[in-house]
Amino acid sequence: MCKHETNVLIADKPEAFAHALINVLNSTTMANLLAQNARQTILDHYSWESKMEPFIKTLKQ
Structure with missing residues (x-):
């Protein structure tokens, strides 16, 4: 989901x-x-809609 220099900056040391x-x-x-x-990562994995979709599908079954 998170990948360094693709959608986030990740480092083990401050330098x-x-x-x-x-x-x-x-x-x-x-x-940019x-x-x-x-x-896009936020929209796909952390938005209200993305979190509710499985729940709504379960309710419709």
């Missing part, structure tokens, strides 16, 4: 996170792609 963040700040293309992918 690694700082480096990843600097890369995003220096690349408008990467920043990261933002679009992060938003």
